[in-house]
Amino acid sequence: MKVILVTLASILFSMHLTAQKNILKNGSFEQDLQNWRGDATINPYNKKSGNNSCMINQFTDNKWKGIDQIIPIPKNTAAIEFTGWVKTDAVEQHNEAYKAGVITVELLTGGDKSISYHNIAQVVATTPWTAYKELIKIPENAKKARIILALAETNGSILFDNLSAKTFSLKKYNALLSKKEESTISNMNSFSNGSFEEGFTNWSGNTQIITTDDVKDGTKAAAISSKTATWTAIDQQATIPTNAKEIIVSGYLKSIEIMQGKENWNNGMFILELTTASNEKAREDQLIGSLTGSSNWTYFEKTFPIPTNASQYRIMIALSNCTGTLMADGITIEFKK
Incomplete structure (x- = not known):
């Protein structure tokens, strides 16, 4: 009887540990x-x-x-x-x-x-x-x-x-993060379709247009437009490779009649976001490039150190509370160990 009671207690204790x-x-x-x-x-x-x-x-x-x-x-x-x-x-x-x-x-x-x-x-x-x-x-x-x-x-x-x-609890939360991190490493999601030749495959966002009339390379480019001064953007999230120390982000932007918003940063923007496994910011968002007014295709490239707690990154092409059209093409991501 004592053995049965101990076994039952162990089962109940195990259920308590695993249930949220x-x-x-x-x-x-x-x-x-x-x-x-x-x-x-x-x-x-x-x-x-x-x-x-x-x-x-x-x-x-x-x-x-x-x-x-x-x-x-x-x-x-x-x-x-x-x-x-x-x-x-x-x-x-x-x-x-x-x-x-x-x-x-x-x-x-x-x-x-x-x-x-x-x-x-x-x-x-x-x-x-x-x-x-x-x-x-x-x-x-x-x-x-x-x-x-x-x-x-x-x-x-x-x-x-x-x-x-x-x-x-904190213990279960940390265990879950460790499990997620292992899963993220083994199922790495790589950045792709930066030239938009496959339309908006792997990209998400709003007010999306694929154009074939005005491109930098290939046959297609992306364009986001807004007639009201609101946040309008497309983005793609991917995984940072193990042991990567630096990320190099580059690409081409073109602006068409972008009117700056109330603040001086309310422009057409090319942004990098670095996050932890729990989707918290690993550092402040990093600006790769910005445009206002009307411009030709302009190349931007920047290299950033990767914080040790960062496991994911997101590329954003955005109209930051401004109006006009922002075009993008040839977005590439590289890593250095």
Whole structure:
């Protein structure tokens, strides 16, 4: 009997170590909208699983419409993994990327002062049920998390289901990061299609145009345009090779009637972002080049040391809160050990 009890205790202890606690209440909407506040409806017909999903519809107003839930963050929480399923129907796209169907997390102090916002999902157009996940490191002064489900100043229909917020202790968080880092090294994602000969394959962003009329090399180039002074960009993320000490970023830009925004850095920009395995910035974003007005194809190249904690990088071609057209071609990445 003693052996059986010891074995049972060991199993329960092991389960306690491996399980993460879900602190979000009614994330599958099986209790309708209990624990949520705001404007939404329950849809028992179109759901990912279970009996219900949450649906938000808006067709004419382009206003912010949504629901939220504020949850206390347990003591000794190092990180929270937020997950959820989203399905959309004809969600309108705007020049401003934030105008979309969203899952957003706001971290708050004990006095409800905002600390930071984190986008878990940002979806437009018509999409099938899709899973979204983000692991967020929790700062010491964060005592609450506000989970927001919304149509953010856009029209269309969006459904949510199977939402969760699972906590990680510091030990489990570090173990997860180590596992992710090993996976990242063994499944290296390399930068590609910097000359846009395959369209926007491997690139993401908004207001994308592929042009064949004005190129630097090959048969195609990228162009991003905006008639309003908002952030408009394309980007590509990739993995830093093991033992790389320096990154060399180069490429060609061309500007067409870019009008500088309110600040002197609101131009057409070519940017490098370096991040850790947990998607935190390893250093401030680095500017490779910028343009205003109208210019010919201009070559930019810069070399940057790679911080020891950096494991990923992102290349951004952007109109930083300015108007006009920015073109890009021949983007290349090299590493030095």
